[in-house]
Amino acid sequence: MPVLEELRQAVVDGQAKAAVARATQGLEEGIPAEVLLRDGLISAMQEVGRLFEEGEIFVPEMLVSARAMNATLVVLKPLLATEGSEARSEGKVVIGTVQGDLHEIGKNLVAIMLEGSGFEVVDLGTDVSPERFLEAAEAGADVVAMSALLTTTMTNMKAVVEALGRAGLRDKVRIIVGGAPITDRFASEIGADGYAPDASKAVRKVRELLAVKA
Ligand code: B12
Structure with a gap:
């Protein structure tokens, strides 16, 4: 074999x-x-x-x-x-799997690829509450990246988008989402800035989002 x-x-x-x-x-x-x-x-x-x-x-x-x-x-x-890795690009990404969801492999891969591409990555782990995402974003982040693998937990992404909005961070922080059940359309529906279907496209998307912001 x-x-x-x-x-x-x-x-x-x-x-x-x-x-x-x-x-x-x-x-x-x-x-x-x-x-x-x-x-x-x-x-x-x-x-x-x-x-x-x-x-x-x-x-x-x-x-x-x-x-x-x-x-x-x-x-x-x-x-x-x-x-x-290509050219070092500065930017801090806070990443985690949303509340109620323990799937970490995809999230870990995205974190590895982002780190390898020169981003500073803060990994909050799995089952991350909106409050934890918010706290980490308030400590300073350019991008919040969320992963969900369950149709029952993907809706928790919206709570994070809303929490960032309420805290007045929405125009400072770009939000990217991903995971098997997530689509481009879902990302727009919940008010995220972007979606990527895999880890290498996630890096491309984060670069794109930060370039737009600059
Ligand atoms: C491994 C696994 C588990 C492991 C996870 C272990 C771990 N440490 O991560 C364990 C055993 C814990 C588990 C538990 C459960 N699981 Co599970 N699990 C899987 C399985 C087989 C693989 C997931 C995986 O790692 N894939 C490999 C990675 C590389 O792919 P990925 O996660 O999709 O990530 C890629 C992209 O999606 C993207 N991506 C991911 N995150 C992000 C984030 C951002 C920002 C971006 C841009 C991109 C991105 O990039 C990644 C790399 O290319 C899937 C089946 C499947 N085909 O997905 C089921 C699956 C997700 N599980 C499922 C279920 C039902 C469960 C349980 C509810 C089972 C149960 N009855 O208890 C529990 C839920 C536990 C919980 N609360 O989370 C269902 C979900 C059904 C649904 N539609 O909701 C699936 C689809 C299996 C199935 N076919 O039924 N599971």
């Missing part, structure tokens, strides 16, 4: 050690970190989601797959950061 397929299977099976070993082997064979991420790790999580949806696996299995993905990301992170 080619190494990419083995990596993907190891993550689907939740075998962290095997996944790290395959990713390391892939890098040694000259496969770019970005390809290992996209065709190995992200593709594996899509498969895990499909298996969950079909009732073939349950939450504990999803969790071990997520752990295997996170362990492998540690190996890829330094390379992703370098590959993503």
